[in-house]
Amino acid sequence: MAEFLHSMAYPFLACLILTGIHVYLGIHVIQRKVIFVDLALATIAALGAVWGALLGWDVHENVLVIKGFSLAFTIVGAAVFSLTRMRHERVPHEAFIGIAYAVALAAIILGSSKLPHGAEELRDLQAGSILWIGGGTIFWTAVLYAGVGVFHFLFRRQFFAISRDPEKAEAEGLNVRFWDFLFYVSFGFVVTSSVSIAGVLLVFSYLVIPSVIALLFAETVRSRLLVGWVVGTLVSATGVTISYYGDMPSGPVIVVCFGAFLVLAGTFHFVFWSEHRVRALGHVVGYGLLAAAFLRGTLYFEHRKELEIAHLLETGSPAEKMIALAAVEANPELFDEVEPELEAILAEGDVEVRLRVLGLVGEGHWTQLLDEVLAMLTDPDDIVRE
Numbered sequence: 001m002a003e004f005l006h007s008m009a010y011p012f013l014a015c016l017i018l019t020g021i022h023v024y025l026g027i028h029v030i031q032r033k034v035i036f037v038d039l040a041l042a043t044i045a046a047l048g049a050v051w052g053a054l055l056g057w058d059v060h061e062n063v064l065v066i067k068g069f070s071l072a073f074t075i076v077g078a079a080v081f082s083l084t085r086m087r088h089e090r091v092p093h094e095a096f097i098g099i100a101y102a103v104a105l106a107a108i109i110l111g112s113s114k115l116p117h118g119a120e121e122l123r124d125l126q127a128g129s130i131l132w133i134g135g136g137t138i139f140w141t142a143v144l145y146a147g148v149g150v151f152h153f154l155f156r157r158q159f160f161a162i163s164r165d166p167e168k169a170e171a172e173g174l175n176v177r178f179w180d181f182l183f184y185v186s187f188g189f190v191v192t193s194s195v196s197i198a199g200v201l202l203v204f205s206y207l208v209i210p211s212v213i214a215l216l217f218a219e220t221v222r223s224r225l226l227v228g229w230v231v232g233t234l235v236s237a238t239g240v241t242i243s244y245y246g247d248m249p250s251g252p253v254i255v256v257c258f259g260a261f262l263v264l265a266g267t268f269h270f271v272f273w274s275e276h277r278v279r280a281l282g283h284v285v286g287y288g289l290l291a292a293a294f295l296r297g298t299l300y301f302e303h304r305k306e307l308e309i310a311h312l313l314e315t316g317s318p319a320e321k322m323i324a325l326a327a328v329e330a331n332p333e334l335f336d337e338v339e340p341e342l343e344a345i346l347a348e349g350d351v352e353v354r355l356r357v358l359g360l361v362g363e364g365h366w367t368q369l370l371d372e373v374l375a376m377l378t379d380p381d382d383i384v385r386e
Contacts, residue, residue, distance in 0.1 A: 008240045011250055014133045014141070014197055015240065018206045019232030021145040021190055024152070026211030027224055028183070031163040034081075034094055038207040040101035041077055041184070041191045042200045047104045048073030049196070050111040063196070070192045077104075078184030082177050085166075130198045131243070131250045141193050148186050159183055160221070202251045206232060209258040213265045235261050309334060313341035321345070321353045329360060 022038075029037055052069035053059050059066055077100065084096045152159060158179050161169040170176045194203040210228035218224040238261075239254030246253070267284055274280035312324040328334045328342075335342075345357055 004241075004244055008244050010133050010135060010138060011130050012236060012240045014130055014138055015206075015236035015254065016233060017138065017142050017145060018194060018198060018203070019210065019229055019236060021149060022194070022203070022206040023210045023214070023225060023228030023232055024149070025187060025190065026207040026228065027214070027221065028159065028163045029207060030211050030215060034097055035208060036094065036101060037081065037097050037184075037187075038191060039200065039204045040081075040097045040104065041074055041188055042195045042203050043101050043104040043108065044077040045070040045074045045188070045192045045195045046200060047108050047111070048192075050108050050115070053115055054111055067192060067196060070195065071188065074188030074192050075185055078181060078188045081184050082180035085177065085180055130202065133197055137197065141197065144193055145190060148190055151186055155179075155182075199251050201255050205255045205258045209262050210235075213262060216265060216269045231261065231265075310338045310341050313338055313345065318353055322356060325353070325356055325360070 048070035049066050052066045057065045085093050158174060162176055162179050166176050210231040213231050214224035214227040218227045235257045239257040240250055243250040243253040271277055271280045309324045309327055312320045328338055342357060345353055
C-alpha cells in the first residue's frame with residue numbers, strides 16, 4: 001500500500017486538478033454545443049509542440065519553449081473559432097471545429113514522421129505521460145488553473161450568457177465574438193498545460209464525460225459542478241488503481257474507466273427515470289445479453305498466432321522475444337510450432353532470453369529441449385555456461 005501511494009500520489013493529484021477546471025469548462029462546451037472544441041484545441045496545441053520540435057527544440061529539455069509554441073498555436077486556433085461563429089449559421093460551428101481537428105491531426109502525423117522518435121512523440125501527445133508528473137509541475141499547473149478560474153468567476157455573467165443563449169446576449173449588448181475569443185484563449189491556456197501533462201485523449205475525457213453525467217442528474221450550475229467533480233474524483237481513483245496493479249498505462253486506463261462510468265450512469269438514469277422501470281430494466285438486460293453474445297461470437301473468429309510468435313522468436317528484439325516466450329508458456333500447445341526457434345535461441349540467442357528459456361526448461365515446462373541444454377552446458381566457450 002505504501003508503495004502504491006508513493007508511486008501514484010502525484011498522478012492522482014494531477015487528475016484531481018484536471019477534474020477541477022475541466023468539469024467547469026465542460027459545462028460551457030456542452031451548452032455551446034461545440035463538444036469537440038477541446039479535442040480540436042488540444043490537437044492544435046499538440047501541433048504547436050510538434051512544430052517546436054521540428055524547429056530543433058527538445059520536447060523534454062526545453063519544456064517552456066515547447067509550451068510557448070503550443071500556446072501560440074492555441075491562441076491562433078481560438079481566434080479562428082471565435083471568428084467562424086456565425087449569427088445565422090448556414091454551416092454548423094462544430095463543422096469548422098471538426099475540420100480544424102482533422103487538419104491539425106494530419107499535420108501532427110506528418111510532422112512526427114520527420115522527428116527521430118516520431119512514433120513515441122505522437123503516442124505521448126495522444127495518451128500522455130501523467131504517470132511521470134512531478135510535484136513542481138503540479139504546483140504551477142494548479143496556479144495556472146486557479147488564475148483561469150478567477151478570470152472566469154469575475155466574468156461569469158458574460159461567459160454563461162453567451163453559452164446559454166448567444167443571440168439574447170448579443171441583443172443585450174454583449175460583443176459575442178470578443179467574449180468568445182476571451183473564452184477560447186483562456187480555454188487554450190488550460191488545454192496547452194493539460195495536453196503536456198495528460199495527452200489529448202485524457203484531456204477530452206475530463207472535459208466532456210463528467211459534464212455529460214452531471215447534465216443527466218443535475219439542473220443548476222452548482223449541482224452540476226459538484227456531480228462532475230465527484231465523478232472525476234471517483235474515476236481518477238479507480239483508473240490509477242487499476243493502472244498500478246494491472247501494470248497498464250494510466251492515461252488510456254482512466255479514459256476507459258470514464259467510458260464505463262458513463263455507460264453505468266446512463267443505464268441508471270434510463271431505468272430510474274423511466275415510467276416503467278421493470279420494462280426498462282428488462283431492455284437493459286436484453287441489450288446486455290445481446291452485447292455479450294456478440295462478443296462471445298467474435299471469439300469463434302480468433303486468429304491463432306503461432307506464426308507471429310514464431311516470427312518474433314526468430315527475428316524480434318530481446319524484449320519481443322521475452323513477450324513471445326510468455327505467450328508460449330501460457331499456451332503450451334504452441335510449443336510444437338515454435339520448437340525450432342527455441343532451439344536456435346539456446347544455440348546463439350541473446351543471453352537474457354537464453355537464460356529465460358533455461359529457467360523454463362528447469363521448471364519442467366519444456367523438457368523436450370534438454371538435449372540442446374546439455375549441449376550448451378558442455379560447450380566451454382558458451383558465456384551462459386559460466
